[in-house]
Amino acid sequence: MVPKRLRSINDVDAASWDALLAADYPFLCHGFLRALEESGAVCAASGWEPAHRVVEQDGELLALMPLYRKSHSWGEYVFDWQWAEAWERAGQRYYPKYLSAAPFSPVQGPRLIARDPAAAGALLGGLDAELQAGEVSSLHLLFNLGSENDLLQEHGWLQRLGCQFHWYNRGYQCFDDFLAACNSRKRKNFRKERQAIRDQGIEFRWLTGEQSDEAVWRQFYPFYAATYYKRGQEPYLPPEFFILLNRYCQASVRLLFAMQGERPVAGALFLAGGDTLYGRYWGCLEEFDRLHFETCFYQGMERCIAEGLKRFDAGAQGEHKLVRGFEPVLTQSWHKLQPGLHGAVADFLLRERAGVKAYRQEAISYLPFRQATE
Structure with missing residues (x-):
């Protein structure tokens, strides 16, 4: 079995790709990747050249991996800038590299999907050959759930x-049930934050994908873009992406506007898949007290409760989530690099893993939940 490189996600049949994916996970479905490309x-x-890999036999799709040939490390949320600098100081080229991930989306999910171990091994073996030939400096697979771990090792x-x-x-059953699980001081803080929103005359309007037309996405885009412009960056995603996302992944879309009267003052995009709500992009053109916490956290919690979803992944960053009931969760990525660099990175990761585990353990003590004695 010889892996095949795709120049575009449209080089593989959408139904076959999604059937092998076999998961209600919006970030690797054919439509999501298609919206990014188109x-x-x-x-x-x-700097995100599609290089997806598949293994086929007798017209049947046996294995797949979303893959990109990267010429930089932006938009990944697992930072390897120091590795790149060290390799280039040694007189070597770090870019291009191969990256398996959901672009711009630090969300856990499947990455290497195969019908049998032989097909998965063939796919990885093909990447190994390209690494050994020096076509790329390194291989990276980000935010996987773990089913690939043994084979990657x-x-x-x-x-x-x-x-x-x-x-x-x-x-x-309602937000008050969550509050009842928290200690009294945190309950008071949560209610104070939410009351501050009501005092500013702000209410919220949820829209599903079916309720969102092109005009709605044009209205949302300035909020998304503002978050990047405030940091002096260009937005990763153009307006057309959101229109195509809604076209191809309509059932997953949950769009939220914060309204002051009939005027939208902030917007946030969420995607739903399986038992999880994913908070993705938010922005506000003006400053409102506590609006970020309400729009990005509390509204998402209430949406999970309303839809019976079990988990809310609100994005990559923030200890400010911790004190609002978001629990520390270990994530993982996997890396294989050119000899010389590989050994140095292995030593670094050994120490880093111990530090991350200790950080998570300490973070648990800051959660707002009531102790058994309360």
Whole structure:
């Protein structure tokens, strides 16, 4: 079995790709990747050249891996800038590299999917050959759930740990049920933050994908873009991406506007898949007290409760999530690099993993939940 490189996600049948994926996970479905490519968000010019791999036999898709040939490390959320600098100081080229990930989306999910171990091994073996030939400096697979771990270890990949903060719906029937699980001081703080929003005359309007037309996405885009402009960056995603996303992944879309009267003052995009709500992009053109916490956290919690979803992944960053009931969760990525660099990275990751585990353990003590004695 010889892996096949795709120049575009459209080079593989959408139904076959999604059937093998076999998961209600929006970030690797054919439509999501198609929206990224057709909008121009991922392409050679943006430094995200599609290089997806599949293994086929007798017209049947046996294995797949979303893959990009990267000319930089932006938009990944697992930082390897120091590795790149060290390799280039040694007189070597770090870019291009191969990256398996959901672009611009630090969300856990499947990465290498195969019908049998032989097909998965063939796919990884093909990447090993390209690495050994010097076509790329390194191989990276980000935010996987773990089903690939044993095979990656067998092929000499290195595990890296990270920490995110996720909220879990413990069978709550309403937001007050969540508050009842928290200590009295935190309950008071949560209510104060939410009251500040009401005092500013702000209410919220949720829209599903079916309720969102092109005009709605044009209205949302300035909020998304503002978050990047405030940091002096260009937005990763063009307006067309969101229109295509809604076209191809309509059932997953949850769009939220914060309204002051009939005027939208902030917007946030969420995607739903399986038992999880994913908070993705938010922005506000003006400053409102506590609006970020309400829009990005509390509204998402309530949406999880309303839809019976078990988990809320609100994004990559933030200890500010911890004190609002988002629990520290270990994430993982996997890496294989050119000899010389590989050994140095292995030593670094050994120390880093211990530090990440200790950080997660300490973070647990800051959660707002009541102790058994309360």
